[in-house]
Amino acid sequence: MAASALFILDLKGKPLISRNYKGDVGLGEIEHFMGLLLQREEEGALAPLLPHGHVHFLWIKHANLYLVATTKKNGNASLVYSFLYKVVEVFCEYFKELEEESIRDNFVIVYELLDELMDFGFPQTTDSKILQEYITQEGNKLETGRSRVPTTVTNAVSWRSEGIRYKKNEVFIDVIESVNLLVSASGCVLLSEVMGTIKLKVFLSGMPELRLGLNDRVLFELTGRGKNKSVELEDVKFHQCVRLSRFDTDRTISFIPPDGDFELMSYRLSTQVKPLIWVESVIEKFSHSRVEILVKAKGQFKKQSVANGVEIAVPVPSDADSPKFKTSVGSAKYVPERNLVLWTIKSFPGGKEHLMRAHFGLPSVEKEEEEGRPPVAVRFEIPYFTVSGIQVLPVGGIWGWGGYGAGREHGPGG
């Protein structure tokens, strides 16, 4: 699979950056892209893959940009999409945000990166940690004699450089779980699953070898421990650094970590999960005069835990005006550009129930087109709490363990 060329376009379809890797597709082809996209959108037949003559456009949209790969070969679509997302990820790590402005401001780095990420249409070094070692923003601001290629590029362990030293050796572990819930309009839970990731922040010297285990049901059965506090993981995926053979034999996760932040593993489990915060809304619309909204939110998690930064977004008709709010806790504000009321609660303990009332005026002349009724969205974070009850356990004597959630542990000097 090879992408012939890569384009970054603005919303109007004008190329901001283009890189012709193979030269078998003319750079002019991209001019057809936007027209094709709009035409398909009108027909209701938009897809992330658009053909034009012999050329296939594979595109993704990020913020106000289109990233488009062109190819003539009948290749692997998921590879191209993964690569495009990787490009976005790398750019985001460099510029915090990837958007038109940041592309224009970091013109040079973008070209440098595009040169390293892909050659002749084939993905090359895409690990942003390694790239950051020899393409730096500082390098562009200040001249340094940096003409060395990092050892990583030549290393057998491609994800870690040799000769890393820290005065204080530390490892931080985060278990981040998100719950994917599908609730029908009548309020019954159709589908619930937990998607989890374990993220590590590693500041260790040398080439340390780490091992850890999970309260995974298979492991517990293997070692004859009880089932009561174990979880059954499905669809476990590991970072490249983890020795899979080891996991298969004795379920320990053994690896040489990359330096800094990385995602060690991700997993999924489909268990019956009660929604952590249950929101009920009553929206009464009196045509030509007003809308009354009543929202009730209930924390359905343990009393000891507290949800932080709770944001409940309640959609309102786009022609509503003169908002009035009353909340039992937190504050509400009207966000007219997104047509919603945002109710924010800094801390929301488990078992509590809160109310918000909103009142909007409606114009006497009604809009013609019908509006959809988008769902109420809730966003929150509960520290030191995992839905699945997963725990990271120490294995062997390499390092100990304290607490879970956002834990912290000091390992021995490497």
Next chain:
Amino acid sequence: MPYLGGEEVVRELRRALSNPHVQADRMRYRNAVLRVIRHMAQGVDVSGLFPEMVKASAVSDVVQKKLVSLYVRAQAPRQPQLALLAVNTLRKDCAHPSPAVRGLALRSMCGLRMPGIQEYLQQPLLSGLRDKASYVRRVAVLGCAKMLKLQGDCEVDGALVNELYSLLRDPDPIVVVNCLRALEEILKKEGGVVINKPIAHHLLNRMADLDQWGQSEVLTFLLRYKPRSEEELFDILNLLDGCLKSSSPSVVMAATKLFLVLAREYPHVQADVLVRVKGPLLSACTSESRELCFTALCHVRQILRSLPGHFSSHYKKFFCSYSEPHYIKCQKMDVLCELVNDENVQQVLEELKSYCTDVSVELAQGAIFAIGNIARTYTEQCVGILTELLGLQQEHITSAVIQAFRDLVWLCPQCTDAVCQALPSCEDTIQDSEGKQALIWLLGTHGEKVPNAPYVLEDFVENVKSEMFPAVKMELLTALVRLFLSRPAECQDMLGRLLYFCIEEEMDMAVRDRGLFYYRLLQSGVEEVKRVLCSPKSDPSLGLLEDKTEQPVNTWASEFNTLAPVYGRERWALVTAHQPAEPSYTCSHIDSSNRDTESLISEENKEVLEVHPDTGSLTLIPDVYLTAEQFEKTWLSLDTNWHLSLPWCGTVHPDTIQTALHVVHIQTIAMSKAGVQPWKAYLSAQDNTGCLFLTELLLEAADSEMQVSVKQSEAKPEAMQTFISALKTVMGTVAGLES
């Protein structure tokens, strides 16, 4: 692109670049170079700055070198002479102590797409392949492919290929994968890189070191390897098992394909693989990236074609959520239609029903058609839901429901009564052409079961003058004639009016002709009309609508994880329909060869061919045009005087041949399109004595011989000889150009 003030800008930039003070300050120098690049990106013609820019690359600042290399690569094709200036600096950089500089220089040099660069490339590339830094080796390996691509048709250097094969043992994983990629490009004509047993086993062992891109590509290359024994096959499958659970969806897909293809003779292994890959595929279907999710859904549909029940227990995963784009929702609904079974049908229908009232017209109609699809198996429930939807009296909903009913009645005649009961009173809500057609068809075909059918059709007849769509009028004609057969008394009068309108007042010819057709048919008596219109309805061609036969995995295994399933079967057929067998090179080739032929023939061959008419006894007259009928008549009346075969290689470009023949005054009567097999052409020519030469060219398959048969209207062996040799020359020239 015209850009006002461009010259001014270039002059100012030149001043800045050649200012010694700027050159002394690295930061200012780099900024000046950067400004040039920015202007280049905006479309200013900065080609005049070439010498200054080349000079700017001779500094120690790597970033500046990169910028200059960007400039040189963009400008080189336009100014090959000046680009050679840059080559010198780049060659020097290829021996720089820093691997980063060496790699960069090598990459820039290979990126210069200009003729004649190859001779400068060879040496640095060879030393690059042996460089001790893997960074440089990676660049050099792909550089070899770039160089050979520039060379075009030149023969491949065997030593280089061997060198690349030996680099497959390189310790650096990216070098290994790049070698495969490069060899694949270089050996394209011989069918790509050869994966024999040692290479395959070596790659299998290196699998763990590769990154996700490398793994997916190596898995694709391994498709080419055929294990010798069953034992070896299962060893390979065991080794690669981890790839099925990789965190990268592209690796999972590539591995699945490899497994399915390798185990093509072991259906139980294939089934097992599809079970194992279920989890990863499902999680890709709920992936955060819409595009990956879409791709995964397309592949799920592909799998469902062979194993309809495969995802049935996971049906909830395919319920749409509010924020998903339309294309994902459509795919999900299609998946739901395919995995429905006795256990989940209730829930699936509930879910689909809730989409039917969505504000998006496309989604709502899609959901209705999906229910219509499921109705083929679970008729009663679905007809109930659809009938309920009619009560909403929404234009787009009613239209879609009626269309779904029409298809359903075709396939499941047992539901006709239920459908007919639902029909009355929906005619007022339908406005669009498709919906009207469906309704009229239903009323015509099953009008005997709908009490008010004639009156509904009468409304349509009344308003036929203001009807916008010809298709609706045609449907109305057919329906009314049909209904007339079952309920003549109620229909006779309005059928007369409709026929009168269609024949006397209608402007659309198709409708008029249809009207006349029915008029004449009716004249031949009712029995005859019945025989024509009411022949058996469930003929086997209706299988087209259904096509639910399960396909064996092997029918699609080879196109798994390509663009084909992502486009979908129908669209993929459309996309590939206009492409020649090998799409990668032909495009540019046609253009150039066309231009070449025109110039070649008008310059040289014209003379060559005109020699014949003068010296020999043959002068072909220009502008004698035979019509196809005349040609056919003459052709059939004559015997073949001469038969010969010409060597031919590759496909035919009809335009080129036609142009070439026209130059020597041979007229083309008819010709097949490019790529059609067998390819045929009919030619005619006339000399000044009035003797006709008729020719047939026939190419059975590409890369065989072209059969030429010539017929002559008067027996003149000498003239025939001359004509044949002229024809040979022309075809020889064209063949030479195209091979």
